[in-house]
Amino acid sequence: MAKSAVKSQWKSRAVSRLIEAGEMSECEHCGERVKFRAREHYRQVICNVYVDGRWDHVEHFHEHCYTEADLPFGEPID
Numbered sequence: 001m002a003k004s005a006v007k008s009q010w011k012s013r014a015v016s017r018l019i020e021a022g023e024m025s026e027c028e029h030c031g032e033r034v035k036f037r038a039r040e041h042y043r044q045v046i047c048n049v050y051v052d053g054r055w056d057h058v059e060h061f062h063e064h065c066y067t068e069a070d071l072p073f074g075e076p077i078d
């Protein structure tokens with residue numbers, strides 16, 4: 001029997017996305033707005049954080065801040 005096979009689906013995970021116009025989140029690492037800039041296609045990392053197997057909250061990071069923070073929720077998925 002594979003133990004904790006079900007539980008592992010509910011781990012925190014990170015995805016990498018282009019920052020969109022109107023984005024109002026603050027970066028968890030540097031505390032600054034994750035801001036859209038017209039000609040610069042910055043990416044952000046959005047993390048769904050699970051606590052004890054339940055979805056808890058979402059955290060946003062600038063892509064470079066996420067790397068600086070040492071990938072707290074693992075390698076981001078595109």
Ligand SMILES: [Zn+2]
Pocket residue numbers: 027028029030031032061062065
């Ligand atoms: Zn940041």
